[in-house]
Amino acid sequence: MATGMSLTLCFLTLRHKRPKAKYIIWPRIDQKSCFKSMVTAGFEPVVIENVLEGDELRTDLKAVEAKIQELGPEHILCLHSTTACFAPRVPDRLEELAVICANYDIPHVVNNAYGLQSSKCMHLIQQGARVGRIDAFVQSLDKNFMVPVGGAIIAGFNDPFIQDISKMYPGRASASPSLDVLITLLSLGCSGYRKLLKERKEMFVYLSTQLKKLAEAHNERLLQTPHNPISLAMTLKTIDGHHDKAVTQLGSMLFTRQVSGARAVPLGNMQTVSGHTFRGFMSHTDNYPCAYLNAAAAIGMKMQDVDLFIKRLDKCLNIVRKEQTRASVVSGAVGNKAEDADIEELALKLDDVLGDVGQGPAL
The missing domain is CATH 3.90.1150.10 (Aspartate Aminotransferase, domain 1)
Structure with missing residues (x-):
C-alpha cells in the first residue's frame, strides 16, 4: 500500500481502541490523498486552517486545542499532522502538537511522506515523541528510496501498536515494494x-x-x-x-x-x-x-x-511574458479602434441633430 492507504490502515486500527470517536483533527495540507485517507476510514476530518507568519503557513495551535475542547477528547480519533510539504506551508509544530495530544490523551498520527530524506523532519518526530505523544508516522517508499510507486513504511515508538496495524491488513499483500527497497539498499549500501x-x-x-x-x-x-x-x-x-x-x-x-x-x-x-x-x-x-x-x-x-x-x-x-505583452498590445489596438468608432458614430449623430435643427421643424 502507498502512503494514503497506509494512513487509512492506521486510522482503522485506532477505531477499535476509541469506539466513540468520529472526528480527526487535521491541520490543512492541500493533498487529496491525505484528506481521502480519513474519509475512506469512515471519519469526519476537522480542518484546521493554517496561520500566515511572514511568508510561511504554520500550525494554528490555539485553534487545534480549542477544537479538541469543543468536540471532546473522547470523540476525537486522533490528530493527523504533517511534516514535509509544499512551500509556503512548513512542517507542523510537532513538539507542541505532541504535547497537546499527551495532555488530552489523544493518539497522534504523522504523515511523513516526504520526510524520511530530511534529518530536520526526522528530528521533529523524535522530539515530538520525547516531549509528548506520537503513535505512528508514515513515509513513502518512492519519495524517499527512489523505487517504483506503491509502498510505504509505517513506523512508531510503540511496538504493540505497530503490530496491531500490521495485523489489521486483510489477506495477503504484494512483496514487490519490499523487494524493491531491499535491492536498492543492498545496491547503495x-x-x-x-x-x-x-x-x-x-x-x-x-x-x-x-x-x-x-x-x-x-x-x-x-x-x-x-x-x-x-x-x-x-x-x-x-x-x-x-x-x-x-x-x-x-x-x-x-x-x-x-x-x-x-x-x-x-x-x-x-x-x-x-x-x-x-x-x-x-x-x-x-x-x-x-x-x-x-x-x-x-x-x-x-x-x-x-x-x-x-x-x-x-x-x-x-x-x-511575451505572450502577455502581445495580447495587451492587441487588446489595446482593438480598444482604440472601438473608441474611434464610438467617436465617429457620436459625430455622425451630432451632425444629424444639427442638420435637423438647421432645417427647422417639419411641416
Missing part, C-alpha cells in the same frame, strides 16, 4: 544512502540560490520559508494579472518540457474533495497573498538537474 542524503541537502541550498537569482531577474522574489527543508516557492505576481490563465499556462509549459516536480499555484482555485470544498486549493489556505511556483530538492537530484530546471523555467517565463 549504508554509506551510499547517506551520501545521497548529504547531496540532497547541498542541492537544496544550490536550488535556493539559483531560484532566488532567477526570481530577482524576473522582478519576483523567493518566498522566505526557513522552516521547510525540502520545498521552495517563488512569487508569480508579474504574470498573475488577477487571473490564473498565465499561471496555469506556465505550469503546463513546464510539464510538457519534462519538469514534473514543479507546481504553478494560482489564486482562488476551488476544489471539492470527498464532499468538502477547499478554497485556494493547492496553496494550503483560503487566501494566500500571491500566486507562486513550487520547486523541491528531493533525494537523487544532481546539480545538472537544477541547472536544467532553472534554464527551462527562465525560457518559459520569458515566453509567457
Whole structure:
C-alpha cells in the first residue's frame, strides 16, 4: 500500500481502541490523498486552517486545542499532522502538537511522506515523541528510496501498536515494494544512502540560490520559508494579472518540457474533495497573498538537474511574458479602434441633430 492507504490502515486500527470517536483533527495540507485517507476510514476530518507568519503557513495551535475542547477528547480519533510539504506551508509544530495530544490523551498520527530524506523532519518526530505523544508516522517508499510507486513504511515508538496495524491488513499483500527497497539498499549500501542524503541537502541550498537569482531577474522574489527543508516557492505576481490563465499556462509549459516536480499555484482555485470544498486549493489556505511556483530538492537530484530546471523555467517565463505583452498590445489596438468608432458614430449623430435643427421643424 502507498502512503494514503497506509494512513487509512492506521486510522482503522485506532477505531477499535476509541469506539466513540468520529472526528480527526487535521491541520490543512492541500493533498487529496491525505484528506481521502480519513474519509475512506469512515471519519469526519476537522480542518484546521493554517496561520500566515511572514511568508510561511504554520500550525494554528490555539485553534487545534480549542477544537479538541469543543468536540471532546473522547470523540476525537486522533490528530493527523504533517511534516514535509509544499512551500509556503512548513512542517507542523510537532513538539507542541505532541504535547497537546499527551495532555488530552489523544493518539497522534504523522504523515511523513516526504520526510524520511530530511534529518530536520526526522528530528521533529523524535522530539515530538520525547516531549509528548506520537503513535505512528508514515513515509513513502518512492519519495524517499527512489523505487517504483506503491509502498510505504509505517513506523512508531510503540511496538504493540505497530503490530496491531500490521495485523489489521486483510489477506495477503504484494512483496514487490519490499523487494524493491531491499535491492536498492543492498545496491547503495549504508554509506551510499547517506551520501545521497548529504547531496540532497547541498542541492537544496544550490536550488535556493539559483531560484532566488532567477526570481530577482524576473522582478519576483523567493518566498522566505526557513522552516521547510525540502520545498521552495517563488512569487508569480508579474504574470498573475488577477487571473490564473498565465499561471496555469506556465505550469503546463513546464510539464510538457519534462519538469514534473514543479507546481504553478494560482489564486482562488476551488476544489471539492470527498464532499468538502477547499478554497485556494493547492496553496494550503483560503487566501494566500500571491500566486507562486513550487520547486523541491528531493533525494537523487544532481546539480545538472537544477541547472536544467532553472534554464527551462527562465525560457518559459520569458515566453509567457511575451505572450502577455502581445495580447495587451492587441487588446489595446482593438480598444482604440472601438473608441474611434464610438467617436465617429457620436459625430455622425451630432451632425444629424444639427442638420435637423438647421432645417427647422417639419411641416
